[in-house]
Amino acid sequence: RADKKDSIEISISEENMLLVTVGKNKKYKIRLIESSATDTPLPKIPYDSKIILTSSKFDKILGDVQVVSDYLTINTSESKGDFSGKGDSGEVVIDLDKDDDDIEEISSKSDSVGTYSLEYLNPVVKAVGSNAGFITCEFSSAKPLRIEFKVANIGRIHFYLAPRVES
Numbered sequence: 321r322a323d324k325k326d327s328i329e330i331s332i333s334e335e336n337m338l339l340v341t342v343g344k345n346k347k348y349k350i351r352l353i354e355s356s357a358t359d360t361p362l363p364k365i366p367y368d369s370k371i372i373l374t375s376s377k378f379d380k381i382l383g384d385v386q387v388v389s390d391y392l393t394i395n396t397s398e399s400k401g402d403f404s405g406k407g408d409s410g411e412v413v414i415d416l417d418k419d420d421d422d423i424e425e426i427s428s429k430s431d432s433v434g435t436y437s438l439e440y441l442n443p444v445v446k447a448v449g450s451n452a453g454f455i456t457c458e459f460s461s462a463k464p465l466r467i468e469f470k471v472a473n474i475g476r477i478h479f480y481l482a483p484r485v486e487s
Contacts, residue, residue: 362478367458367466369396369432370425375452375469377422379445381414386438388412391484393435394459396428424454434459435484441465444479
């Protein structure tokens with residue numbers, strides 16, 4: 321804690337201690353913490369279904385589903401897909417049209433259905449926003465949803481969300 325007029329000097333000692341001198345009277349010796357964090361490898365999960373669409377379209381779909389449900393259900397079969405939600409106030413089904421300019425690809429090796437919480441999905445999509453351009457959603461029945469955001473000048477962001485499991 322320093323006053324406006326105090327000078328602050330920060331250095332590191334030979335013993336790996338942070339030395340902070342505040343004014344003429346206060347001297348702190350603080351142990352530095354070594355980070356043991358390592359890069360976590362991305363999970364290698366084989367997926368059966370893939371949908372590539374614009375992030376703005378996906379954000380709009382999430383908003384439409386959230387009107388009636390806390391969960392997003394994704395269905396795919398061959399080259400067809402839909403997003404849906406069902407709750408106490410009603411239900412919604414949004415069919416995906418391959419001819420839509422906002423949809424680049426819908427593909428599925430086998431019929432897949434996955435249900436995911438909007439509570440966790442919405443904040444991530446909102447945080448990345450429309451900066452991502454096209455996003456890739458990959459999933460299979462009873463497997464996590466994988467969303468890849470391609471962000472210009474930054475790279476890619478991968479987001480994994482576990483499916484909702486009903487008991």
